[in-house]
Amino acid sequence: MAFLAEQVQFIANLHFHGQNRFTVPNIRNSVSLQTAFFIGLHQKTIDMKSSLFSFVSLFLGVCFPVGGMLAQSAPDTVWQKKIGGADYEMAYCIRNAGDGGYIIAAVSSTPDEDDNILVLKLNAQxxxxWQRLMGGSDAEEARTIEQTKDGGYILLGTSLSEDGDVxxxxxxxxVWVVKLNANGAIEWQRSIGSNADEEAVAIAQAPDNGFVVLGTALNGDEFSGDRNYIAAKLTAQGVVSWQKEFGGSGNDVAHGLIVTEDNEYILAGTSYSEDGDLPTTIVGDYVCWLVKVNTSGSILWSKCYDGENGGIISAAKPQPNxxxxxxxxxxSxxxxHWLFTIDKQGVVLSDTKxxxxxxHIGEELIRTADNGYIMTGFAVETDTAGDPTALGTWLVRFAADGSLVWQKKLLNDTASDSATYVGKSTVETTDGGxxxxxxxxYFEDTVGNVDVWLVKLGGTNLPAGVDEAAGVNETVMLxxxxxxxxxxxxxxxxxxxxACIRLYDILGKIVFSELLPQGTDHATLNLTPLPSGIYTLTSTEREVIRRFRLVKD
Incomplete structure (x- = not known):
């Protein structure tokens, strides 16, 4: 495969122009299949300026304004970039890499061939x-990718193939799991499933260096079959220790996975069942369902968060308990959107609505260095008649207590723009952006009309050790x-x-935390036990948060 072309444009604010038509080729290109399932997506065809186009119509209720004042303004768009060639390239997940760069799981295909998975390694700029294309002669799809403790990567997707790399x-x-080394070479790969269809959801490395895999199994045909969570535990070498399904006689669709600090696993999603592994009595047609299992896959507890219809769509990286x-x-x-936090027994500690x-629907939730969150989603804006006027990427920033900080939309104008910008995944950069x-x-019937898209928001691009608390007349040096x-x-x-001091590794895990008393003028951090690498240090004093990029040789 030829090396993908890169184009970058530096802009103050994102604004796009184009021709008088747009389309969303299929649901997969806008919102995830798992999300689409429980919110009841359907296609609607509309005639606009003599052109037929389709858009995604979501059963999310009537229009409500966002309550309350935003705590901060949204960050400016610094630059945007597209990466692609003659094929269709679509990114589905981005994660921080240990060297300060980024790793992306994407899909590449041509109009006449099935999809393969494309992995892109980016530097800090x-x-x-490097790039790696992997799969077989049938279709593969990427779901997520994570950095592993040995400096390599673990890739999760789906595959229909039985040749090539499969x-x-x-x-x-x-469900297809691929272990890559730091240079993208395949170390091992494993197919997980049965004679049913499986959809990949999440993967996480366990404290024993093995991997926990979560997906959804479809038993039956796509429209009348029932679904269950499917989970598996793999060793560090990719050997399957166990594989189990969880759920009842209805549809149980997985959406998130958390590995706890005591090496237990919380499987999260949506359930339409009232039997099997579910509590016998639930309120509502479908509910948020969490099930916690031990290292052998045995259920420790199973809880539904009902009272209203609802479904979990994402899980953030955990903090202790x-x-x-x-x-x-x-x-409807x-x-x-309900953001909630539980303890290890499943008791709700805090929640915000x-x-x-x-x-407007969120798809991915990640934890930020200050213990807040950033949500990536998709938005369609409509006029009073219900016809779309703009659609594209929607980002929402939450504080650590779940309150709304800011939201930003990167949308096209359906009347004038010829492209849609679909954000699927977000990472925090070392400069605070x-x-x-x-x-x-692009909405032209030509080859190469879908490219990987990157957009950088905010940040100061300061060198390591420089205080990033803008607007604060206080010098802090590292x-x-x-x-x-x-x-x-x-x-x-x-x-x-x-002042609360926290140190995060490249995977977002807290490796050091200390509360300094009032009157502190300096603090010494002994990081001898930690491995070499890039860390993020935050210092929080009331509303002021300072970030530093810390490099340990």
């Missing part, structure tokens, strides 16, 4: 360092940086309130 097919579509999920709940006439306009990955869809053992954090003036 988002330039392509050695086994269990019948129809399987605090596990956060994003759901959509409520009747008044639905809302957010009413957004109709046709965000990098969104997805795909740019030195030496890089260093091998100890670092010093020094305030020009002693703190007037207690």
């Amino acid at each position: 988002a330039a392509v360092e 050695t086994v097919n269990n019948g129809r579509r399987d 605090r596990y956060s999920f994003l759901a959509i709940k409520g009747p 006439s008044n639905s809302y 957010h009413y957004f306009p109709r046709y 965000f990098l969104v990955a997805g795909h740019l869809t 030195y030496p940086n890089p260093a091998t053992t100890t670092f010093t954090l020094e305030w020009q003036h002693a703190t007037t309130h207690p």
Whole structure:
């Protein structure tokens, strides 16, 4: 495969122009299949300016304004970039890499051939360092990719193939797990499934260096069959230790996975069942369902968060005994996004409700360095007649307590623009900004009309060790940086309130935390036990959050 072309444009604000037509080729290009299932997507065909186009119509209720004042303004768009060639390239997941760059799981195909999975490694400036195309002669789809503890990557997707890079097919579509080394070479691969169709959902590395895999199994045909969670535990070498299904006689659709600090696994999603592994009595047609299993796959507890129709759509990286999920709940006439946090027994510790306009749906929730969240989703704006006027990417920033900080939309104008910008996944950058990955869809019937799309939001691009708290008249320095053992954090003036110090590794895990008393003017961090790499240090003093990129040699 030829090396993909890269084009980048630096802009102050995103604004797009084009011809008088647009389309969404299929549901997969806008919202995930799992999300589409429980919110009841359907296609609607509309005639606009003598051109037929389709758009996704979501049963998310009537239009409601966002309540309350935003705590901050949304970050500006710094640049956008497309990566692609003659094929169709669509990014579905982006994650931070340990060297300060990024890893992307994407799909590449031509109009006459089935999809293969494309993995892109970017450097810190988002330039392509290497790319790998993998799969067989049938169709593969990418779901997610994560960095592993050995510096490689674990890729999760689905496959229909039984040749090429895929050695086994269990019948129809399987969950496909691929372990890559740091340079993208395949170390091992494994197909998980049965003679049914399986949809990949999530993968996480366990404390024993093995992997926990979550998907949805479809037993029967696509429209009348029932679904169950399917989970598997793999060793670090890819050997399947166990594989089990969870659910009842109805439809149970998985959407998120958390590996707890005590090596237990929380499987999250949506259930329409009232039997099997579900509590016998639920309220509503479908509910948010969590099931916790141990290292052998035995159920520890099973809980439904009902009272209203609802379904979990994403899970954030955990904190100790605090596990956060994003759901959509409520009747179709008044639905809302529900951000909630539970403890290890499934008890809700905190939750917030957010009413957004109709046709706005979140898909991915990630935890940020300050323990807040960023949600990536898709939005369709309509006029009073219900016809679409704009559609594209929707981002929402939440604080650690779940309150709304800002939201930003990167939309096309359906009357004038010839492309749609579909963001699928977001990461926080080391300069305090965000990098969104997805795909740019052009609406011309020509080859190469879908490319990987990246957009950089905010950030200061400051060098390592420089205070990033904008607008605060207080100098804080981190030195030496890089260093091998100890670092010093020094305030020009002693703190007037207690300051919370947290250190995060490249995977977003807290590796050090300390509460410094009021009056602190310096703190020394001994990082000798930690491996070399890039870390993010945050210092939080009341409403002021400072971030530093810390490099340990």
